[in-house]
Amino acid sequence: MSGYPWAEFTANMAAAAGAALAVMLIVFVPAAAKGTHRLVDVAWGLAFTAVAVASYVLSGDYGDDTRRLLITGATAVWGVRLAAHIAWRGRGHGEDPRYDRMLAKAPGNRTLYALRAVYLLQAALVWLISLPVQAAQYAPEPVGPLTLVGLVVFATGLVFEAVGDFQLARFKADPAHRGRIMDRGLWSWTRHPNYFGDFLVWWGLYLMACGNWQVAAVSLISPVVMTFLLTRGSGKRLLENHMAGRPGYAAYVKRTSGFFPRPPRRPSGQEQ
Secondary structure (H helix, E strand, O other): OOOOOOOHHHHHHHHHHHHHHHHHHHEEEEEEHHOHHHHHHHHHHHHHHHHHHHHHHOOOOOOHHHHHHHHHHHHHHHHHHHHHHHHHHOOOOOHHHHHHHHHOOOOOOHEEEEEEHHHHHHHHHHHHOOOOHHHHHOOOOOOOOHHHHHHHHHHHHHHHHHHHHHHHHHHHHHHHHHHOOOOOOOHOOOOOOHHHHHHHHHHHHHHHHHHOHHHHHHHHHHHHHHHHHHHOOOOOOHHHHHOOOOOOOHHHHOOOOOOOOOOOOOOOOOOO
């Protein structure tokens, strides 16, 4: 593609991988010392922020300034908010059951297995999923309608995710709700408003990056992989397996969408 600095973008990809890896390793040190690897979930959002900021600095004057600022700022807002929320939610708690189950099956040294199977894997995923953020920094085309559509999709996802997190935190804070299923607010429209919000966030960032078809093709893998993780990988599937035995959850599943929001179904036989 004429005008796109592919050599510089390739160098940026290496630097972005280093930024993601650095965040994960920095968090790994205290997590390994405490034996509590749930800290990696805090590093997830921070690693995306580090990649966005590093890519912005390295891209210099290559790309359109407005696009660069928009996508870097959007990624940083999403990443820092997510990290802060997860850190606040996990305060005072021990190890996440997901990591307990995973590391209980570790072949050999548990800490080294955590480094390989959790931190290095997540660093690689951050690098891969952040490709639109990296590529957008070098796109010379000015911001157009597709960028603005992407910004709206991103903002909708960010609000959806943040509101869902807030509603769930407020619900759990009430002792009267202990053991009950959260089925109010956005959680009555989808069982996973936070995951659906993430879905919109990454498709929005992808659209913001699409200044031309080549960049769009290179970075399409990002929202596709994130969608798979949220719906079939470590997101929705694992959480629902964990929740399956809770009282009232089967009825909640029957009346509430598994991912894309819609009004809750009425119980069978109820008048319309």
